[in-house]
Amino acid sequence: MHRHTAILGTAFGMLLACVGASAAEPQSPNGAVDKSINVLILGNSLSYVNNLPALFNAIDASQPGTTRIHADLLAAPGGSLSERWTDGVAAQEIASGKWQVLVLQERGGTLACLAKPQQREEATCRASAVAHREFSELARKHGMRVVLLGTWGPDSIWQAQLGRGLRQLAGKVGADALDVGAQLRAHAKSDPATPMTQDAMGHPSLDGSLLIALSLYESLAGHRAEPKDLVLATALLPPMADVSPKRLVSTQAQLQGDGAQTQVAAARLRALQP
DSSP: OHHHHHHHHHHHHHHHHHHTTTSBOOBOTTSOBOEEEEEEEEEOHHHHTTTHHHHHHHHHHTSOSSEEEEEEEEEOTTOOHHHHHHHOHHHHHHHTTOOSEEEEOOOTTGGGGGGOTTTTTSHHHHHHHHHHHHHHHHHHHTTOEEEEEOOOOSSHHHHHHHHHHHHHHHHHHTOEEEOHHHHHHHHHHHOTTSOSBOSTTOOBOHHHHHHHHHHHHHHHHSSOOOOOOEEEOSOOOOTTOOOOTTSOGGGOGGGSTTSOOEEEOHHHHHHHOO
């Protein structure tokens, strides 16, 4: 994992240099230039349950340094990337020039089909591959790095197929593959007392979402996050949240909760890092 992270980190360092002119550059109190790298996640309930971008942003905000990485999300319950391409909202966001990184997370076990030659020509599989290609090409046109965020299956065989499909697709569309599904399964095996999912549908537990956020942070920042106490002021969304794919999750008032805070101790984060 660390060798792969080092490669991704090098790529992100190059990205920082490339986007320096277009990223926001407010002056910090000591006169240094602060840069903001904006990350657009396209996903589904695996991404919005527990509010993955909010967890990611809380982790990033707790870290030292002047470069901030900020994530937001377009998603729908059970939504596919083909649907996100067809509705055009994500394409408009990408074309806005606001974003420097695009993270694509396909629903459930879809990408396992790519590991089986007899399934690659099925309609759902082909539609997913086409959407990944279209999004990746559009993102590169606008100078964005693309990361494919993996999912997880109910057993090791399915997980292996998901991992192969993820890597094959990433190679074809010129994206980086981040197989967080394999990481969730590995942690569940090493620490069975800490569930990584919360229901039969495989929606992540809070610890599972935190592990994903930590892994995504490490891949984008090029180094591990220092475990710090977190205070989360944003609602941790349930599987049946009233999420609309037409607007960024952060802009949807119905998702913001009642102001209650969730505290996450640094030790809890540390336990999730291998």
